[in-house]
Amino acid sequence: xxxxxxxxxxxxxxxxxxxxxxxxxxxYKKATDTALMLLKxxxxxxxxxxxxxxxxxxxxxxxYFRPDHDKKLEKVSGFFDPDSKxxxxxxxxxxxxxxxxxxxxxxxxxxxxxxSQFDVLYRFATPIDxxxxxxxxxxxxxxxxxxxxxxxxxxxxYNLTANDFQTLADLFGVSxxxxxxxxxxxxxxxxF
Amino acid sequence: xxxxxxxxxxAFRDRPDILxxxxxxxxxxxxxxxxxxxxxxxxxxxEKKEINRMRASWSRWLLICIVSIVSFDFLLIALLGLNIxxxxxxxxILAFIIEGLIKITxxxxxxxxxxxxxxxxNIFHE
Numbered sequence: 136x137x138x139x140x141x142x143x144x145x146x147x148x149x150x151x152x153x154x155x156x157x158x159x160x161x162x163y164k165k166a167t168d169t170a171l172m173l174l175k176x177x178x179x180x181x182x183x184x185x186x187x188x189x190x191x192x193x194x195x196x197x198x199y200f201r202p203d204h205d206k207k208l209e210k211v212s213g214f215f216d217p218d219s220k221x222x223x224x225x226x227x228x229x230x231x232x233x234x235x236x237x238x239x240x241x242x243x244x245x246x247x248x249x250x251s252q253f254d255v256l257y258r259f260a261t262p263i264d265x266x267x268x269x270x271x272x273x274x275x276x277x278x279x280x281x282x283x284x285x286x287x288x289x290x291x292x293y294n295l296t297a298n299d300f301q302t303l304a305d306l307f308g309v310s311x312x313x314x315x316x317x318x319x320x321x322x323x324x325x326x327f
Numbered sequence: 328x329x330x331x332x333x334x335x336x337x338a339f340r341d342r343p344d345i346l347x348x349x350x351x352x353x354x355x356x357x358x359x360x361x362x363x364x365x366x367x368x369x370x371x372x373x374e375k376k377e378i379n380r381m382r383a384s385w386s387r388w389l390l391i392c393i394v395s396i397v398s399f400d401f402l403l404i405a406l407l408g409l410n411i412x413x414x415x416x417x418x419x420i421l422a423f424i425i426e427g428l429i430k431i432t433x434x435x436x437x438x439x440x441x442x443x444x445x446x447x448x449n450i451f452h453e
Contacts, residue, residue: 230357305368
């Protein structure tokens with residue numbers, strides 16, 4: 136009797152742990168595949184990826200806001216309002232940051248994230264960035280703005296290496312930080 | 328978790344003047360800047376690619392020159408050593424060999440100084 140109880144309780148605990156692990160593990164493959172499918176459907180073959188046009192063609196409005204010295208607004212890069220299907224973007228940000236914000240928020244929409252799970256995207260790193268949904272949205276944005284295949288083709292064409300991240304960032308219309316992160320990710324994934 | 332979002336949306340409702348039109352001149356200019364930077368970088372890379380192609384061609388010819396000079400010097404020394412060729416004045420041989428060395432040094436100087444641009448990276452990182 137005790138054995139059955141112990142076995143069943145351990146089974147339940149195990150299932151809860153699997154569920155918890157699943158819920159807390161970002162699905163990078165899904166994020167990557169969704170971004171690539173989107174690029175394919177819009178027949179985009181070269182940078183800079185027009186993420187704002189993609190978002191609008193997906194039925195999402197983009198609205199810019201001025202922070203106007205408001206401390207709360209100044210901290211925010213942007214956010215997605217699922218009710219009005221609108222991406223709000225900070226107009227004071229650099230164009231590269233704005234593209235990333237749109238791509239990140241578009242990720243929440245395309246990956247069908249539960250609105251209660253994601254919030255606003257801050258200009259500086261916060262603990263919220265470590266949430267699985269935020270990591271998935273970041274992965275989606277990285278794959279949308281800098282697709283691996285396109286990056287490899289351009290690096291080969293111009294004989295560039297990972298050290299030329301600033302040049303590559305200029306070509307793709309992203310910040311040097313995003314390009315460095317992307318190159319590191321790709322090189323690690325390919326065991327270089 | 329979405330309280331921050333709701334607070335911001337409320338702020339926008341209270342102050343609609345902070346919302347900027349999508350096609351405002353400012354954002355269009357920013358997009359144009361991004362595109363112009365991309366075009367500029369692509370043009371610089373194309374130029375770099377062309378220069379590298381020309382450098383490859385020059386390097387091949389320089390290599391042919393160096394190999395020819397070394398081969399000639401080698402042949403000269405071999406012919407002299409085997410007594411097939413003889414010169415009455417031995418200084419002539421010395422002059423030939425020194426001249427060959429100077430030619431190689433000159434070519435090496437050209438290769439180092441002109442084929443490899445020391446400031447190459449700064450073109451893109453300015």
